Amino acid sequence: xxxxxxxxxxxxxxxxGDNDKLLTLLTAEHGKMIVTGKGVRSLKNKNMASTQMFCxxxxxxxxxxxxxxxxxxxxxxxxxxxxRRDLVPLSLATYVCDVVDHCSVEDSGDVPLLRLLxxxxxxxxxxxxxxxxxxxxxxxRCASVCGLAPDLDGCSVCGIGDAPMYYLDVLGxxxxxxxxxxxxxxxxxxxxxxxGEWTRPxxxxxxxxxxxxxxxxxxxxxxxxxxxxxxQLEHDYQTACERYLLHHLGRGxxxxxxxxxxxxx
Ligand SMILES: [Zn+2]
Numbered sequence: 149x150x151x152x153x154x155x156x157x158x159x160x161x162x163x164x165g166d167n168d169k170l171l172t173l174l175t176a177e178h179g180k181m182i183v184t185g186k187g188v189r190s191l192k193n194k195n196m197a198s199t200q201m202f203c204x205x206x207x208x209x210x211x212x213x214x215x216x217x218x219x220x221x222x223x224x225x226x227x228x229x230x231x232r233r234d235l236v237p238l239s240l241a242t243y244v245c246d247v248v249d250h251c252s253v254e255d256s257g258d259v260p261l262l263r264l265l266x267x268x269x270x271x272x273x274x275x276x277x278x279x280x281x282x283x284x285x286x287x288x289r290c291a292s293v294c295g296l297a298p299d300l301d302g303c304s305v306c307g308i309g310d311a312p313m314y315y316l317d318v319l320g321x322x323x324x325x326x327x328x329x330x331x332x333x334x335x336x337x338x339x340x341x342x343x344g345e346w347t348r349p350x351x352x353x354x355x356x357x358x359x360x361x362x363x364x365x366x367x368x369x370x371x372x373x374x375x376x377x378x379x380q381l382e383h384d385y386q387t388a389c390e391r392y393l394l395h396h397l398g399r400g401x402x403x404x405x406x407x408x409x410x411x412x413x
Contacts, residue, residue: 153209161199179257200227250397316353
């Protein structure tokens with residue numbers, strides 16, 4: 149049997165058999181991997197601690213003749229213990245892992261997505277920034293990592309970079325200034341979308357918020373949360389980031405609904 153070392157985060161876990169688990173990992177080496185942890189639900193198992201949900205661990209894995217991966221041994225690198233502080237960080241981290249599971253692919257290393265995941269889990273766990281700021285930053289950067297970043301270099305119609313107000317056209321992935329927006333004939337598809345509250349594709353962006361979103365898309369990942377989010381921008385910020393990501397992924401997430409329910413967003 150081949151043995152290989154990989155590092156990654158447990159983004160999903162399901163019980164299997166009496167004491168086993170089926171784990172989904174996001175790894176630097178192979179992107180998403182489904183692996184079996186034999187006996188890891190037993191407290192006595194040496195791999196128990198490093199195979200918990202959210203854990204960042206190094207794994208020695210074996211591949212059997214059927215092509216299935218098994219954990220041979222593992223070392224815990226980071227448990228993000230603070231995520232288990234209460235239900236709010238726990239449910240936000242669960243939503244983040246759900247999105248990452250949806251966006252990642254097997255057999256393709258994905259270091260940018262793994263770095264975003266690690267940074268986000270660390271931020272939620274340490275709680276040095278408000279959850280609303282962390283959630284939006286994750287969502288917008290995740291869209292960018294997936295090649296879905298909006299073009300936020302001023303107005304996409306007239307090019308103006310210092311308009312007093314912009315709109316994020318979620319559908320088109322561009323910013324449009326208020327003047328161009330009022331002159332623009334919205335097509336049927338946009339009008340249909342606008343009739344539904346959840347998918348309303350236009351979000352108001354003050355110039356300050358436009359700069360923040362551009363930062364989320366373009367900055368070095370280590371500086372992702374290095375900005376202040378004024379309270380009066382929070383609502384538009386979270387609306388823009390969440391709608392943008394969900395619209396372009398073409399789906400919602402039960403784990404997001406649950407998070408919003410307990411935080412009454
Ligand atoms: Zn314009």
